[in-house]
Amino acid sequence: MPRPPARRRDRHGRGLRGRLVPPGVPLSRSRSEQFDDLVLDAVEDIERHWEKELAGVEFAVEDVPWVDHSSPDEVVLDADVLDDGSVPLARVLPGRREDGVDHPPRIVVYRRPLEIRAHDPEDLADLVRDVVVDQVAVLLGRDPEEIDPTG
Template identity: 85%
Template sequence: MDRLPARTRRDRHGRGLRGRLVPPTVPLSRSRAEQFDDLVLDAVEDLERRWERELAGVEFAVEDVPWVDHTSPDEVVLDADVLEDGSVPLARVLPAHREGGKEHPARIVVYRRPLEIRAADRDDLADLVRDVVVDQVAVLLGRDPEEIDPTA
């Protein structure tokens, strides 16, 4: 018995999928998440120039939203290592620790969506990201935020 050829999926006008609407060299082609990553990297690079020795080995990460353990909602506690606005975490410091015989470096996690929601525009978001990163570095190093970044 002969099989029919597999049908290809096309839109109803027969054009199929189209290419990108914006060339990859234009800033508009980058996603909001990629643009946010760039803001965090800019803030971190500036601080690493001044605090190179103290920040050696510190990992910086971006997550879309804070992780919540839904299996025990009564157990959700915001520790001193969490920067929050109201009850919404904006960033978190995870100190270096040893677990299962493996060394884990200190880590600063910045949450993208809560910060984007609080910013009026891109410039406001850049300022907010910088303030949050400076605050978390200050917590990690046990210093005042004004000492970490006098311009803040």
């Protein structure tokens, strides 16, 4: 006996739900996309004044810090990590040459630890900017007030 076609409605008879917000509206962007925008805004502001020094530096966003549990001797928190307690908020990975390939310097900002510490969207924007400024200062070997005098 052939099987009846699958129903296209949920158990309450309302049918499939679509997007609640049309694409292109700021509300339709995910939290991670909004966070990426905050980091990008902070980086663009800093690059206006430090364009030559930051040429070739990569900026990245990761959801959470990655820890290699297979090597217990690895030091996770070192001088290049900005942390709050024992939770990394961002990390500077200096440029290096490995196996004949150049790896440019990279600043990694961790989204979830910063979102958890922020009280509201404005606080998150300020926190992201402060973290990016601090990491650029570490990378360039300068004082954070020199990188962002307005901060």
